[in-house]
Amino acid sequence: MSFVNLNDNNLQKRLSREFRFKVYCIMAMTFALGFVLFLFTSIFSTGYSAFYKTMIPIEISLSSVVSDSNSFALMTNEEINDLSIYSLSKKNIYNLFPNITDRKEKKEILKIFSYEFEDEIKNFLKDNKENINDINIIYLTASDDIDQLHKGNFPRDIPEKRRRLSDLQLSFYDELILENKIETEFNFPFFTRGDSREPELAGIGGALAGSFFTIIVVLILSLPFGLLAAIYLQEFAPQNKFTDFIEININNLAAVPSIVFGLLGLGILLNTFGMPRSTALVGGVTLSLMTLPTIIIATRAALRAVPPSIREAALAVGATRMQAVMHHVVPVAMPGSLTGAIIGIAQALGETAPLLLIGMVAFVVDVPSTPVDPSASLPVQIYLWAESAERGFVEKTSATIMMLLGLLIILNLTAVIIRRKFETKW
Amino acid sequence: MKFIKLMSLIIFGVSLFTVSANARDTIKIVGSSTVYPYATVVAERFGKSKFNTPIIESTGTGGGMKLFCAGVGTEHPDITNASRKIKNEEIALCAKNGVTDIIEITIGNDGLTLAHSLDAANANFNQEQLFLALAEKIPSNGKLIDNPYVKWSDIDSSLPNHKIEILIAPPTSGTRDAWNSLIMVKGCKASGAYKIWETEGENAKKKCSIVREDGGAIEAGENDTLIVQKLAEDPERFGYFGYSYLLANEDKIKASSIAGIQPSLEGIQDYSYPIARPLQFYVKKAHVGVVPGIKEFLKIFTSEDAMGPDGYLTDIGLVALDDVSADAVRSAAINLETLK
Incomplete structure (x- = not known):
């Protein structure tokens, strides 16, 4: 019997079997890729429009507030805040459509702007104190209905009663378009502002800060504890039933559904220890319980991959166990355990279920500045906006998903790069 | 080690923070x-x-x-x-x-609003019909039987000729409580089931509010926006929520009349709309x-x-x-x- 039989009748059969197998594999991969592509296109196509917003320039004359427009240069921000310019702003907005005189119809003009126009004008004054003229062009944020109409998300050809915008408001819009007075600009406030009930004003700044603090707390808690526990279990602990028991439990913990950690956080952190509800601190502690086993398992695997010869060499020249471990084994295992840590953090970043139970599903307008301020987090913000009735939140929801996906991709990429760059091959 | 000292300091600091945060x-x-x-x-x-x-x-x-x-x-x-x-x-x-x-x-x-897709024909229900569509047990010849109705038209020939499917709010929701007291209990009384429960010595209000579990009533969660989406997709489905969700989505859904009355600002204010709260x-x-x-x-x-x-x-x-x-x-x- 020969090993190479070129006339083997089976060969063709075996080769075509291999070919079929490859086709199946490629089909499976295309299928999975197709899903990802579908998800991404559906999110991106609804979400990209949230990154720009609709603005309407208006002329504001301030002559009735101050005698000389140069005097703004001498005013402090507080003094500008105390100016009463509400009715003046309204008058100037009405001037956009001078032939509208009816009181009710005038109110409809106001409704094409965001309700915060007074603050926007004041902010303009604060930012441009030195350069205030008698007549200033100020860009005001359009209301979410106009914004959505401009982005093509509202149908126009349906009866007036079923539309959010009245016929009159539509005619305003058309007039503004003719005069080139509807402009779009990059939605910078979307990244800095907190939540709002008005879609045109809502931003993910609060959620970003909340997620940031949560992740910091997770890092502070789970990284040192996870590393120390893993080093002890792998390098120092004796092999006996007790350590086996601990190991099984850690592996189990990694598989526990995250909502259970939420219940734990609610029962112990909030009810027993009385930690403040809805804060990044509690969220972080709860989530670090979840990341801890991931980090321990990854670190142990990394330590196990370090060849025993390294330890033995160190011990042979008289190093203590700790010296051998800390000077020689841990540095080599670091890339592996950091990768594990980053993956754990990425998990924590995208987690919602436990946060629902500890009250992080809250309407928080002020951007948190410490971990003990009430805050939301990115996934929770997605959940909250998905629930809101206003149409403008649909694109905001998708845009937030895009941000979260982006962060996750960056984290996972970092993990890959660290592993590639610093991993030692034996 | 410096590292461990630093970490324990940070943890200590964080726990101090917690204590001070209790004054709100x-x-x-x-x-x-x-x-x-x-x-x-x-x-x-x-x-x-x-x-x-x-x-x-x-x-x-x-x-x-x-x-x-x-x-x-x-x-x-x-x-x-x-x-x-x-x-x-x-x-x-x-x-x-x-x-x-x-x-x-x-x-x-607020007016509870029973809504459905714009594509569907206008509908009008009274409380008794809604009770008969949703309840687990309904009266028949002085006795309570399992709800036999599959189609709306089985209840009354004036109702739409398709499957009964209503998205209902979860039990913890106040909207569900309001629905129970304004629709289920009233409909229960009108249908005569209330009296039968009472003669059986049961808590009639509670028993009247039990919904069927054979697919006619679907628990849909607190997310009203999601309910609106589901209604827009399938013209045979009904769902209920607060009036504000109808106002925000009038390009997708419309309200059914209750006892011949459409929800409106005036009707809800003076409670002539029967399911205002x-x-x-x-x-x-x-x-x-x-x-x-x-x-x-x-x-x-x-x-x-x-x-x-x-x-x-x-x-x-x-x-x-x-x-x-x-x-x-x-x-x-x-x-x-x-x-x-």
Whole structure:
């Protein structure tokens, strides 16, 4: 019997079997890729429009507030805040459509702007104190209905009663378009502002800060504890039933559904220890319980991959166990355990279920500045906006998903790069 | 090692933080998802004054009551929103935990809206028909039997000729409670089932509210936006929620008439629309003065600008109180009148 039989009748059969197998594999991969592509296109196509917003320039004359427009240069921000310019702003907005005189119809003009126009004008004054003229062009944020109409998300050809915008408001819009007075600009406030009930004003700044603090707390808690526990279990602990028991439990913990950690956080952190509800601190502690086993398992695997010869060499020249471990084994295992840590953090970043139970599903307008301020987090913000009735939140929801996906991709990429760059091959 | 020392210092610092955080200077609000949109709008404007913006959690009316009644002290919420009146057992629970002085503020009215897709034909139901469509047991010849109706037209030939499918709110929701008392119990009485339950010695109100579990009633969660989407997809489905969701989505869905009446601002205000209900929130009097801003928050919430007929809350679907009730609520808010 020969090993190479070129006339083997089976060969063709075996080769075509291999070919079929490859086709199946490629089909499976295309299928999975197709899903990802579908998800991404559906999110991106609804979400990209949230990154720009609709603005309407208006002329504001301030002559009735101050005698000389140069005097703004001498005013402090507080003094500008105390100016009463509400009715003046309204008058100037009405001037956009001078032939509208009816009181009710005038109110409809106001409704094409965001309700915060007074603050926007004041902010303009604060930012441009030195350069205030008698007549200033100020860009005001359009209301979410106009914004959505401009982005093509509202149908126009349906009866007036079923539309959010009245016929009159539509005619305003058309007039503004003719005069080139509807402009779009990059939605910078979307990244800095907190939540709002008005879609045109809502931003993910609060959620970003909340997620940031949560992740910091997770890092502070789970990284040192996870590393120390893993080093002890792998390098120092004796092999006996007790350590086996601990190991099984850690592996189990990694598989526990995250909502259970939420219940734990609610029962112990909030009810027993009385930690403040809805804060990044509690969220972080709860989530670090979840990341801890991931980090321990990854670190142990990394330590196990370090060849025993390294330890033995160190011990042979008289190093203590700790010296051998800390000077020689841990540095080599670091890339592996950091990768594990980053993956754990990425998990924590995208987690919602436990946060629902500890009250992080809250309407928080002020951007948190410490971990003990009430805050939301990115996934929770997605959940909250998905629930809101206003149409403008649909694109905001998708845009937030895009941000979260982006962060996750960056984290996972970092993990890959660290592993590639610093991993030692034996 | 330096590293370990540093870490333990940080952990110590964080735990100190926690202790100091227990004195609170931000109002905390929990409760109904129906009142949530209104409360958040007021909170946002309130936050522009010298006070912090209140934190609002949407927990459902029942969940909110549980948190609210857990005790007095800054770790407990100050205000709970409710899409129904507080129940006696909840008052008792509150009292047990030391929460005795509760202020009730009615902010306006809401109409439960039974809605379906714009593509469907207009529909009109009365409470008895809705009860017969949803209940687990219905009366037949003086006895209670399992609900046999599959199609609406089985109940009455005037009703649509397709499968019964209603998306219902979860049991913890105040909207579900309101639906139970305004539709299920009334329909139960009209159909005669109520009397049968009573003669059997059962708690008739409870028994009337039990819904069928064979697919006709689908529990849809607190997310009303999702319900709107599901209704728009399938013209044979019905679902119910607060009036504000109808107003915001009139390009996708429309309301069914209840006993021949369409929901409208006027009908909900004077309760001629049969399934209107008041919306309110409850305030812990013991927290007034402890957590800064509660009094001012009540004032701004009950102001003409907010809940008045031309206020910004009516823009998003709240139906304003009539002038007399509004004045009564305002004086209650200023004088901090508690529930008797």
